[in-house]
Amino acid sequence: xxxxxxxxxxxxxxxxxxxxxxxxxxxxxxxxxxxxxxxxxxxxxxxxxxxxxxxxxxxxxxxxxxxxxxxxxxxxxxxxxxxxxxxxxxxxxxxxxxxxxxxxxxxxxxxxxxxxxxxxxxxxxxxxxxxxxxxxxxxxxxxxxxxxxxxxxxxxxxxxxxxxxxxxxxxxxxxxxxxxxxxxxxxxxxxxxxxxxxxxxxxxxxxxxxxxxxxxxxxxxxxxxxxxxxxxxxxxxxxxxxxxxxxxxxxxxxxxxxxxxxxxxxxxxxxxxxxxxxxxxxxxxxxxxxxxxxxxxxxxxxxxxxxxxxxxxxxxxxxxxxxxxxxxxxxxxxxxxxxxxxxxxxxxxxxxxxxxxxxxxxxxxxxxxxxxxxxxxxxxxxxxxxxxxxxxxxxxxxxxxxxxxxxxxxxxxxxxxxxxxxxxxxxxxxxxxxxxxxxxxxxxxxxxxxxxxxxxxxxxxxxxxxxxxxxxxxxxxxxxxxxxxxxxxxxxxxxxxxxxxxxxxxxx
Amino acid sequence: xxxxxxxxxxxxxxxxxxxxxxxxxxxxxxxxxxxxxxxxxxxxxxxxxxxxxxxxxxxxxxxxxxxxxxxxxxxxxxxxxxxxxxxxxxxxxxxxxxxxxxxxxxxxxxxxxxxxxxxxxxxxx
Numbered sequence: 001x002x003x004x005x006x007x008x009x010x011x012x013x014x015x016x017x018x019x020x021x022x023x024x025x026x027x028x029x030x031x032x033x034x035x036x037x038x039x040x041x042x043x044x045x046x047x048x049x050x051x052x053x054x055x056x057x058x059x060x061x062x063x064x065x066x067x068x069x070x071x072x073x074x075x076x077x078x079x080x081x082x083x084x085x086x087x088x089x090x091x092x093x094x095x096x097x098x099x100x101x102x103x104x105x106x107x108x109x110x111x112x113x114x115x116x117x118x119x120x121x122x123x124x125x126x127x128x129x130x131x132x133x134x135x136x137x138x139x140x141x142x143x144x145x146x147x148x149x150x151x152x153x154x155x156x157x158x159x160x161x162x163x164x165x166x167x168x169x170x171x172x173x174x175x176x177x178x179x180x181x182x183x184x185x186x187x188x189x190x191x192x193x194x195x196x197x198x199x200x201x202x203x204x205x206x207x208x209x210x211x212x213x214x215x216x217x218x219x220x221x222x223x224x225x226x227x228x229x230x231x232x233x234x235x236x237x238x239x240x241x242x243x244x245x246x247x248x249x250x251x252x253x254x255x256x257x258x259x260x261x262x263x264x265x266x267x268x269x270x271x272x273x274x275x276x277x278x279x280x281x282x283x284x285x286x287x288x289x290x291x292x293x294x295x296x297x298x299x300x301x302x303x304x305x306x307x308x309x310x311x312x313x314x315x316x317x318x319x320x321x322x323x324x325x326x327x328x329x330x331x332x333x334x335x336x337x338x339x340x341x342x343x344x345x346x347x348x349x350x351x352x353x354x355x356x357x358x359x360x361x362x363x364x365x366x367x368x369x370x371x372x373x374x375x376x377x378x379x380x381x382x383x384x385x386x387x388x389x390x391x392x393x394x395x396x397x398x399x400x401x402x403x404x405x406x407x408x409x410x411x412x413x414x415x416x417x418x419x420x421x422x423x424x425x426x427x428x429x430x431x432x433x434x435x436x437x438x439x440x441x442x443x444x445x446x447x448x449x450x451x452x453x454x455x456x457x458x459x460x461x462x463x464x465x466x467x468x469x470x471x472x473x474x475x476x477x478x479x480x481x482x483x484x485x486x487x488x489x490x491x492x493x494x495x496x497x498x499x500x501x502x503x504x505x506x507x508x
Numbered sequence: 509x510x511x512x513x514x515x516x517x518x519x520x521x522x523x524x525x526x527x528x529x530x531x532x533x534x535x536x537x538x539x540x541x542x543x544x545x546x547x548x549x550x551x552x553x554x555x556x557x558x559x560x561x562x563x564x565x566x567x568x569x570x571x572x573x574x575x576x577x578x579x580x581x582x583x584x585x586x587x588x589x590x591x592x593x594x595x596x597x598x599x600x601x602x603x604x605x606x607x608x609x610x611x612x613x614x615x616x617x618x619x620x621x622x623x624x625x626x627x628x629x630x631x632x633x
Binding site for chain 2: 005008031034035038041042045051052055059062065066069072074075155156336
């Protein structure tokens with residue numbers, strides 16, 4: 001890991017973001033200090049240790065500045081137009097997310113462009129959560145429109161003992177909600193804005209949803225949509241709860257495994273089509289970026305896409321792949337865009353799980369490789385090592401955010417991940433071929449149903465085992481810190497022991 | 509300890525300069541809107557430039573609110589409670605010295621049985 005300089009840069013930046021709320025100095029003062037440190041860093045160019053020292057300080061301070069800057073809203077932010085008593089306002093906005101169809105309303109996020117004050121339209125900025133209670137309207141990503149409704153600040157309802165709804169929305173950059181009643185007005189301008197890739201992905205996702213709905217049973221539909229399209233709204237609550245209890249709910253979020261399968265399918269397809277290496281990598285990069293938009297660009301898939309792009313670009317440039325650098329680069333790219341992501345459970349789990357697999361599983365697998373085992377046992381132990389490492393790395397954070405500790409998670413992941421791979425491949429084939437050949441669609445749909453059924457049954461069985469999981473309330477940060485302290489201490493002790501035994505064997 | 513070569517150090521300094529410049533420009537743009545663009549309401553989520561953490565981040569209100577300790581402003585965050593009713597609740601609390609039960613709110617002008625049912629979930633004693 002010491003050969004991965006980006007790790008130090010990433011950790012320094014994260015430290016700065018975490019430190020930011022504790023620093024109450026004015027932004028300009030901090031900025032002046034930053035410029036001064038930058039000059040010192042440049043002046044110490046020829047002195048390695050001094051340069052490193054000032055570099056780390058610079059990056060920590062940059063993290064603080066980015067976090068503080070992100071928390072500042074522009075004067076013309078839409079949130080500053082929220083009246084104390086929910087006034088009726090008209091805003092011009094562009095749809096910026098997929099539309100969620102809830103029982104009584106349609107919800108989506110839009111980017112506010114203008115607000116009507118008197119007879120004038122003034123430019124504004126910022127994202128607004130729109131709740132439209134008139135379901136006769138149909139909204140699509142990128143549509144520009146005039147919305148008339150009541151603008152108000154989100155209520156701080158407690159979601160958990162650590163987070164309330166207002167904070168939850170604020171972390172996504174949403175500080176106001178626009179509620180459009182059944183009599184509310186929506187006027188479409190006919191213009192379409194937004195990202196072309198996102199629009200194309202939206203259209204394709206709609207078609208994929210139609211195919212899934214046509215060929216899959218209602219129970220399988222929700223799970224397959226979650227695994228392939230990143231849409232978790234249709235997953236039954238009881239099923240979701242079972243996955244949470246066995247520590248396998250991550251399979252319902254599109255992440256590294258899904259992106260890996262997409263890359264394999266794409267590379268296999270492109271090699272069959274006899275496309276040259278260079279073009280294969282370039283096309284694969286484009287396709288996985290498109291897949292990122294296709295699945296709604298959630299943090300886990302953005303992380304996996306960033307790492308996959310680094311890997312493919314490295315292959316294209318014929319350079320060695322360094323996993324810690326790739327992971328750090330992915331983290332930095334997400335945090336620079338939105339420093340508040342550091343507090344998101346999804347971000348923490350996504351990165352810690354991958355880091356644990358690289359660090360712990362890597363070492364365990366090296367250890368296993370040096371020993372002699374029966375055929376098949378090595379592979380099984382390596383597979384077990386990966387599952388165990390991911391569980392050890394994420395258990396503390398899962399306890400803190402969700403109040404659950406699942407010892408059965410290691411076994412559950414080992415049994416369920418193969419089903420995930422099969423369902424994802426089956427699902428892609430269904431979407432790709434089922435739309436063209438009806439007969440194939442029926443067969444692929446039936447096999448997908450069967451695999452999802454087996455997956456749910458195994459998961460249900462595992463969740464019912466004695467001591468499969470333990471639920472807690474109010475796990476403090478102290479418990480989590482102690483947990484990771486014990487893990488790190490155990491890893492260091494084991495490393496020291498292994499090095500000692502290696503030295504002894506060398507002497508002998 | 510990472511050992512950066514001279515080329516790597518050059519690249520790092522250039523990248524740092526770009527980011528620091530970018531953060532500065534972003535902050536300047538956020539704080540330098542012309543007066544005609546400023547909001548009609550003084551309900552900005554941010555304090556003046558001296559602290560850049562929005563007030564909502566520092567002191568967030570979590571329901572249920574204590575009827576015996578909540579301020580007028582905190583009471584106004586309850587749906588259905590405006591400035592007038594919040595002031596009356598605080599006045600009644602000062603008169604009675606303490607609310608002994610949530611139903612005491614029925615003595616406040618503007619709070620009837622229906623409104624009490626609606627706000628019960630947001631308050632406690």
